[in-house]
Amino acid sequence: MRRVPLPLVLAAGVLLLLTSCGSSRADDGDEGRMPGAPTGVTAQAGSATTVHVMWNAVPDGTGIRSYEVYRGGTKAVEVPGAERMVDVIGLRPSTAYAFTVRARDSAGRLGPPSRAVRARTPARVAADRSAPARPGTLTGHPVGSRAVQLAWGASRDDRGVVSYDIAQGGTRIHSVGGAQTATVVTGLRPGTRYVFTVRARDAAGNLSPASAALRLTTPGTDDGRATSPTGFTAATHRADGAYYLDLAWDPPEAGGVITEYAIRLDGSTATSLEWGGDPPRGRARYSFYLGRTAGEEHRVRLRARLPDGTWGGWSAERTVVTGR
Structure with a gap:
């Protein structure tokens, strides 16, 4: 500390939560049960050697202690139960991978694996120090009081954009594929002002300048x-x-x-x-x-x-x- x-x-003024990072609370009747399989699992290559994995929270009466992310049958990383995303690093370029996620509760019980999701890392680009161009104009609008829809202009890169990082308040909250120029962000608070930006990433991990900031306020009220x-x-x-x-x-x-x-x-x-x-x-x-x-x-x-x-x-x- x-x-x-x-x-x-x-x-x-981690992390803002998206569709694949939502949270929920278990009913009292769930106490004593093994945690269920995580849902909403997604995997997206972030560079030639990393994949960004996200998932929904698992309801559990005793509390989730941690999540384990598996690459094939091998545990790749374990994160605290409050987290819903992680970058799996140290991967090989031009390689297809399958990922699953399992929840472990406070009693130490390991739940079943999620459905497998697949991602392929792009080829490594040698000596690429050229960052992608700034993404085009970022636009968006609220979708109810707890979500917003975002869209932006595609970035340009001499060797191709692999992914886009969405940030809120200066903190990266999500990644989408380089061919995707829109997403929906959920888990927001009613009556709250948010500031979003987008950056492009290439296969070498070079990041573009951030897009112009987009300010949105969700409808409704929140007394805090x-x-x-x-x-x-x-x-x-x-x-x-x-x-x-x-x-x-x-x-x-x-x-x-x-x-x-x-x-x-x-x-x-x-x-x-x-x-x-x-x-x-x-x-x-x-x-x-x-x-x-x-x-x-x-x-x-x-x-x-x-x-x-x-x-x-x-x-x-x-x-x-x-x-x-």
Whole structure:
């Protein structure tokens, strides 16, 4: 975990989730069952040596601990249960591959494999340092309150475009094939403003400049309560003559991995918390320096940067006094 010292001005705001990265919650009656096979699995070559695999969340009463992605009969990669996509790397150019995905629940039980999906990596292009041209105008419109449809002009490359990367808020959220110039993004929040861009990728992995940004707002309203951290507590402790603020909370159920939080102190001073690697699963905890004076009152709250690239709702505000 990387701790960022106070004060730090927060920059304006994994992963946004698409059709193949949706989430759902199991009914209580599912407890005790082996997890089912993932659905909505897709595979798309991202370069001559990588394939991007995505899938839907598996409902399970006990919780999904991880997903295992198989290349043929060999496990290629395992990701935490909150993730719904991964790049399988180290592949051979000009090779056809079949991928399946299996879910493992918190009890350690491994579910059946998904249907197999196939992708073929393109030929390797030697000494290609020329990036594709910027994609054409990006357009789109909301499709209901939780999805948008996007389309863009094809990019040009001297040796061919292999894939397009779609980003939201600066974070890559999806990849589609080089012959595809449209997609539907789902898993969004009602009444929320989004910023999308598209970049083209060639077989050597060279990326084009990003397209012009497209700003869309989904219809409806969202008061943020469903995306707020819950069970938020704050306390102080003293060590080596200084006081520290101790925070604990349960991450919101956002259908993906949350790696960053904004912490608001006394209504104006803010610090940023970002985990490297795997973020905590379940209840999270964080402490930071307040000062050496006893009897100081502080107000604190926090919010998460959601997998769709937007900020969620603020937690309840807590008040602490150093030395008490």
